[in-house]
Amino acid sequence: MRQRYLALLSVFASLPAMALTFQTRLESIEWTVEGDKFECRLTQPIADFGSGEFVRRAGEQATFRLKAYNPMIAGGSATLLAAEAPWQPGRGDINLGSVKVGSGDVLFNSSQLQAGRLIGGLMDGRSPLIRHYSRDGGVSEVRLLPVSFSKAYADYQACVAKLLPMNYEQVKQAEVGFPGGGIDLDAQAKAKLQVMLSFMKADPTVNHIELDGHSDNSGNRLTNRDLSRRRALAVMDFFKANGVQESQITMRFHGERYPLAPNTNTANRARNRRVNVHLERVAPTDKPAPQVSSASGAATTS
Incomplete structure (x- = not known):
């Protein structure tokens, strides 16, 4: 058994x-x-x-x-x-x-x-x-x-079919280029900014924008710093014209100090002429005061 x-x-x-x-x-x-x-x-x-x-x-x-x-x-x-x-x-x-x-x-x-x-x-x-x-x-x-x-x-x-074209991780950062060397937004730049603007309108918790203007090294430093400022202002004006309050925007400009690529040829210099745009969720108590900062670190309230 x-x-x-x-x-x-x-x-x-x-x-x-x-x-x-x-x-x-x-x-x-x-x-x-x-x-x-x-x-x-x-x-x-x-x-x-x-x-x-x-x-x-x-x-x-x-x-x-x-x-x-x-x-x-x-x-x-x-x-x-x-x-x-x-x-x-x-x-x-x-x-x-x-x-x-x-x-x-x-x-x-x-x-x-x-x-x-x-x-x-x-x-x-x-x-x-x-x-x-x-x-x-x-x-x-x-x-x-x-x-x-x-x-x-x-x-x-x-x-x-009703989803937004991009999610927050995809839309929160963008580079707006100025390949022609001026300060005006071209059609491609406006299209990028419009996507970001549409997302902000769909998601009110995304309530702050940081702008960083840049230039190449073609001019002298003072001229380049002013160009980077005016490019950042062009982006700021786009957002303001579409309903974003200036208090929601922080703007800085850096001139030629932070190139993406060495300023050794035409293509690289075009890449360096840009405004970096960053969207953020900022709690009401944490919102920074609106400001415009130069490359030297000095800031003035706008």
């Missing part, structure tokens, strides 16, 4: 571990769409686990993230699959690569390419499947189902 018991133990020990699967019941599947001008989210809640969520920020393509309130999956790695749906066996799974799993509420964020292929798989009736390998060798699976995905995706696309 003991020999039979040991033999059975040996058989069970040789079998692969069963995967623990998290999946919402078919009749309870739902997709939700939320968003604004800055971000759109397409989410499927996962029973007893958390949710799978496609997130698209303004100016970017979507990523996929897995959120959890269940501590059973944390650390290790996971494989993303566009898996055959349970009711469509025989199609085979598509391996989309691996992701590193963390331990917070958001377990991972996929690449944009992986998210795009997951969306394509959902449109084709496939299931996003996350197969997690813990450090102790355990295997868990989290599955989303494509039920009612097409309707939800149409609502998500409607949200995406």
Whole structure:
């Protein structure tokens, strides 16, 4: 009897571990769409686990993230699959690569390419499947189902159509060039500033602008310093003409002191004739007084 018991133990020990699967019941599947001008989210809640969520920020393509309130999956790695749906066996799974799993509420964020292929798989009736390998060798699976995905995706696309062209990280800094050597804003410069202005109007928390004017070394230092000042003023005047208060703008000018490239040829000198524009979120108590600063460090209140 003991020999039979040991033999059975040996058989069970040789079998692969069963995967623990998290999946919402078919009749309870739902997709939700939320968003604004800055971000759109397409989410499927996962029973007893958390949710799978496609997130698209303004100016970017979507990523996929897995959120959890269940501590059973944390650390290790996971494989993303566009898996055959349970009711469509025989199609085979598509391996989309691996992701590193963390331990917070958001377990991972996929690449944009992986998210795009997951969306394509959902449109084709496939299931996003996350197969997690813990450090102790355990295997868990989290599955989303494509039920009612097409309707939800149409609502998500409607949200995406209203996103701003850029997000804050993309829009917060810009270089406005003066390639012709003058002080007037050309069409390209105005287009850059208009994008920044539109973002400020959409997000009132972005409430301060810093301007730094620069020149090449073609003239004497006094002339170059004045050119850098007038270029910065041209940018300031653009913002003021479009509703930005002067108290929201800090302006500095540096002449030829900080070149981007050596002033050794025409192309480099054109690069150095510029105004650097930086958008900031400044709390009301932290707002600097409006000022115009010269390259020497002296400042005058405008």
